[in-house]
Amino acid sequence: MRTKEGFTLTELLVTMAVFGILIALIYPTFSFIDQQSTSITNQQSLQERAQRILNYILSDLATAGFIVGSTQDVPFCSQTGVKVIQHEDGEPYDTLTFITSKPVEIKINENCINPNSSNPYCDNNDYYLHICSSVTGDPIVNEGSTQFIVDAPFSCVKGISAASTITSNGRALIAFEKATQINHTYTISEFSSHTISLYSPLNLNIREGSIVYTVRQYRYTVDDPQDPNATSPRTLKRIGWTHDCKIDPVNIDEAFGENNNNGGVDALQFQYIYNNPFTGSLDTDDTPPQEIKDLRAIKVIILVRADKVERDYTDNNQYDLEGTINPPLEFNDHYRRIELSKTVEVKSVAF
DSSP states (O other), X not given: OOOTTOOOHHHHHHHHHHHHHHHHHHHHHHHHHHHHHHHHHHHHHHHHHHHHHXXXXXXXXXXXXXXXXXXXXXXXSOSSOEESEEEEOOSSBOEEEEEEEEEOEEOOSTTTOOTTSOOSSOOOOSSBOBEEEOTTSOSEEOTXXXXXXXXXXXXXXXXXXXXXXXXXXXXXXXXXXXXXXXXOOEEEEEEETTEEEESSOOSSOEETTOBEEEEEEEEEEEOOTTOTTXXXXXXXEEEEEOTTSOEEEEEHHHHTTXXXXXXXXXXXXXXXXXXXXXTOSEEEESSOOSSGGGEEEEEEXXXXXXXXXXXXXXXXXXXXXXXXXXXXEEOOBSEEEEEEEEEEEOOOTTO
């Protein structure tokens, strides 16, 4: 007969044994669920990271060759000019250098954009820099002119400055959207108050309201881990040029506030969709067309690696980046990877 003191030692031992057996049976299930949850989280994080990198690249490529027209050479930091699109083929890393242009932005503050203020030259239409008039007040800045008036002073604009020499124009090369002709870029020699002066006279007429564009060159490249001189293996960089034409690299991961550590980019490839001038069809090639005016879109294919090892995961996949790499890449390690691609239509005045 059971006493009121509690369970016997035998009963406690049996109960503990039963619980031990149940925990031993259930633990693998919990461990599997935890591993699956970690894998899903890591995969989602990797996909978001790769998508951010793609979008960063595509935002620049969307205006590759924009405004500069069908010319193949642009006088960016060069007396003779550089090509609008320069492709260096490589496996697993392509390198792409290109000329792009974007509207000159006006700083957003009450001194620069104030709807209640009276601009002595012309009103700001939006947050971009516009042509107001010639220095004589004519709404058309005529061919041969070297000066014109804009709707914001130098202190209110971002991203451009005057060049000390005509070839030190990393931040001084400009172009215009609403021009009567294209194929022209110009270097700023002086920007004083609302007046911009150029090194060379205009070869075209520019109408009032034309947006002023800053012309830049960028290069996307990856430090190849096989290169003994690589300072940061697998790091994707966007290289720009300063106002005096010195190289100015940006680590894309750091631009997002992330640390690369052991991760990074394992492959980067570019493809070009262009109008074939002989057949009239749209073709895709690993090299850009001879004429920038034929370029319609650029496809970016990227293979991004996680920065942490997953002990219970082995990457035994093969990656050919949509047929651009042969033989396919194989790693057989414990880093998770994701391959993504995206195509951006090139907005070019050339066509």
